[in-house]
Amino acid sequence: MGENWFQREFMVPRRLAFNVLFYGLHIGIFAYGWWSQATNLKLAGLNTLKFSVWASRGAGLVLALDGGLILLPMLRNILRIIRPKLTWLFPADENIWFHRQVAYSMAFWAMVHTTAHYVNFINVEITQIRKQTALQIHYTQPGGITGHFMLLIMLLMYTTAHAKIRKECFEAFWYTHHLAFFFMLGLYTHATGCFVRDSVEPDLISTFPFYSTEHCLGYLSWRFIIWPGIIYFGERVWREIRARRATRLSKVLIHPSGAMELRITKPSFKYTPGQWLFLQVPELSKFQWHPFTITSAPEDPYVSVHIRQVGDFTNALGERLGVGPSVVAQMTKAAVKGYEKDEKNGFTRGDFVEVDPAMTSITLPQVRIDGPYGAPAEDVFANEVAVLIGAGIGVTPFASILKHIWYRQKKGKLGSLRRVEFIWVCRDAPSFGWFQTLLAEVEAAQADPNFLRINIYLTQKINEDMLWNIAVNDAGADYDPLTLLRSRTMFGRPDWNSIYGRIKSAIESGQYVPGSSSQLKTRVGTYFCGPSVLAKAIKKATEVNTDANVEFSFAKEHF
Ligand SMILES: Cc1cc2nc3c(=O)[nH]c(=O)nc-3n(C[C@H](O)[C@H](O)[C@H](O)COP(=O)(O)OP(=O)(O)OC[C@H]3O[C@@H](n4cnc5c(N)ncnc54)[C@H](O)[C@@H]3O)c2cc1C
Numbered sequence: 001m002g003e004n005w006f007q008r009e010f011m012v013p014r015r016l017a018f019n020v021l022f023y024g025l026h027i028g029i030f031a032y033g034w035w036s037q038a039t040n041l042k043l044a045g046l047n048t049l050k051f052s053v054w055a056s057r058g059a060g061l062v063l064a065l066d067g068g069l070i071l072l073p074m075l076r077n078i079l080r081i082i083r084p085k086l087t088w089l090f091p092a093d094e095n096i097w098f099h100r101q102v103a104y105s106m107a108f109w110a111m112v113h114t115t116a117h118y119v120n121f122i123n124v125e126i127t128q129i130r131k132q133t134a135l136q137i138h139y140t141q142p143g144g145i146t147g148h149f150m151l152l153i154m155l156l157m158y159t160t161a162h163a164k165i166r167k168e169c170f171e172a173f174w175y176t177h178h179l180a181f182f183f184m185l186g187l188y189t190h191a192t193g194c195f196v197r198d199s200v201e202p203d204l205i206s207t208f209p210f211y212s213t214e215h216c217l218g219y220l221s222w223r224f225i226i227w228p229g230i231i232y233f234g235e236r237v238w239r240e241i242r243a244r245r246a247t248r249l250s251k252v253l254i255h256p257s258g259a260m261e262l263r264i265t266k267p268s269f270k271y272t273p274g275q276w277l278f279l280q281v282p283e284l285s286k287f288q289w290h291p292f293t294i295t296s297a298p299e300d301p302y303v304s305v306h307i308r309q310v311g312d313f314t315n316a317l318g319e320r321l322g323v324g325p326s327v328v329a330q331m332t333k334a335a336v337k338g339y340e341k342d343e344k345n346g347f348t349r350g351d352f353v354e355v356d357p358a359m360t361s362i363t364l365p366q367v368r369i370d371g372p373y374g375a376p377a378e379d380v381f382a383n384e385v386a387v388l389i390g391a392g393i394g395v396t397p398f399a400s401i402l403k404h405i406w407y408r409q410k411k412g413k414l415g416s417l418r419r420v421e422f423i424w425v426c427r428d429a430p431s432f433g434w435f436q437t438l439l440a441e442v443e444a445a446q447a448d449p450n451f452l453r454i455n456i457y458l459t460q461k462i463n464e465d466m467l468w469n470i471a472v473n474d475a476g477a478d479y480d481p482l483t484l485l486r487s488r489t490m491f492g493r494p495d496w497n498s499i500y501g502r503i504k505s506a507i508e509s510g511q512y513v514p515g516s517s518s519q520l521k522t523r524v525g526t527y528f529c530g531p532s533v534l535a536k537a538i539k540k541a542t543e544v545n546t547d548a549n550v551e552f553s554f555a556k557e558h559f
Pocket of ligand 1: 166167168169174276289290291292293294305306307309310311312313314315393396
């Protein structure tokens with residue numbers, strides 16, 4: 001029986017450890033905030049409000065902590081640098097997941113803090129421990145103003161961050177999330193009204209921080225939590241400067257599946273395989289940066305990305321390059337029909353069309369790139385066997401990794417790596433056009449046909465026409481009629497358990513990894529990019545098949 005949501009989120013050992021630490025820390029800080037308010041004799045006046053003031057102060061301190069934590073996983077450049085050294089401590093690739101956990105926690109503690117403060121303010125008005133009404137505290141004092149302002153921003157940010165909105169209208173999420181700048185300003189200045197004080201009136205002064213720390217007895221937490229904000233701001237400025245360095249779109253190739261390959265020259269841009277970048281085309285939008293996986297290898301003289309046309313930005317880019325959705329639809333149709341390898345003209349379905357500014361009226365637009373980000377796939381070389389699995393568009397990071405393996409193979413620098421299984425699960429035949437040329441090149445370059453095995457699965461139901469074409473063209477041909485590769489396409493969904501079972505048996509029988517010693521455990525690393533449902537099934541198969549001789553590991557590329 002599969003594990004349920006609760007077991008998955010809370011009971012898996014890594015998650016359990018995280019939850020105990022994360023929520024333990026939050027409850028501890030809440031208790032400390034509560035206790036330090038309740039026992040502070042200077043604040044005896046406020047303490048007459050009892051539980052509500054203790055709860056509001058405890059929750060306020062937790063919110064300060066979260067306000068500092070929430071930006072840490074978004075320090076992309078710093079994460080990229082420290083990631084390799086700290087993978088043992090925390091999963092740096094789960095940064096967005098962590099960002100979301102902090103956001104959920106903030107939503108909860110904001111409710112506690114606000115409710116407790118509402119009670120506080122009503123009780124201040126009733127008891128008149130200060131000569132103010134609840135409405136005055138709410139709407140005329142800095143704490144009340146910044147608090148309500150932050151709640152409004154949270155409402156906008158949380159609703160537009162919902163997965164459905166991000167999918168339907170990413171821009172709504174993207175632009176609204178920039179309100180975080182004002183939220184942070186609100187957070188850092190929330191205590192300036194001196195609500196927590198031992199004096200009758202707020203003890204405001206004319207020099208920074210504009211309230212006396214002698215009588216205003218807040219936690220002064222802004223002094224600590226402002227640092228992630230400053231560093232994040234610095235990163236954004238640095239990204240802007242870096243993105244402005246000389247960049248030129250040197251070539252555009254249109255693959256038969258309709259994918260646009262942009263080849264960009266930027267000498268200052270250094271990356272490793274498996275990473276991604278942000279792309280901006282100022283002519284289309286001065287504000288939008290879209291993430292794309294790098295498909296070239298560091299050894300290539302250019303940086304390339306493969307772009308599928310799926311929405312406003314990518315369609316506009318297609319139109320700008322003269323290959324909008326209608327042209328792509330025609331190309332795809334032709335690609336589906338072109339099962340045969342055209343020996344006479346040398347044209348195959350895998351061939352691409354180059355947008356050559358010299359031949360057409362199209363000039364290539366100016367582009368800017370920012371990055372690289374994400375996990376480098378260098379640890380592929382630490383395994384004896386690497387299983388690279390891409391589903392649909394999830395194949396993109398493997399283009400770079402496969403090319404890089406190929407370059408290192410040529411230099412004889414493969415590290416521990418003895419074999420590579422590349423598995424590509426594709427829904428429909430036209431998608432093969434994406435990397436056909438690349439795969440054909442890599443396949444043809446193999447001196448040892450066993451080093452790299454390409455396994456392609458087509459999951460789409462095939463119609464009669466297609467079946468007929470395959471039957472006619474497959475008979476006795478050296479290449480697969482669908483992919484035009486030497487490896488044959490398999491139909492239907494892969495059975496992961498049997499794939500891993502076969503790899504394990506072959507390793508154990510000593511036939512699979514040349515020169516491996518039976519005394520040593522063979523490490524088989526799986527690198528996957530694609531939908532989570534598939535990730536779960538593959539991960540399970542790696543776990544089930546791990547034994548004393550073969551250790552399967554699983555890593556999901558984040559996309
Ligand atoms: C790390 C990463 C790597 C990616 N690599 C590739 C790649 O190699 N090739 C490729 O074709 N696509 C890739 N994508 C997806 C690509 O970023 C979106 O297809 C593109 O931004 C769509 O923009 P749009 O305005 O044309 O479409 P929209 O209609 O605005 O969006 C279509 C889909 O793309 C998502 N999306 C839109 N804008 C962004 C954005 N700025 N950041 C993240 N997601 C967005 C939306 O959630 C939606 O599901 C990658 C995404 C990520 C996060």
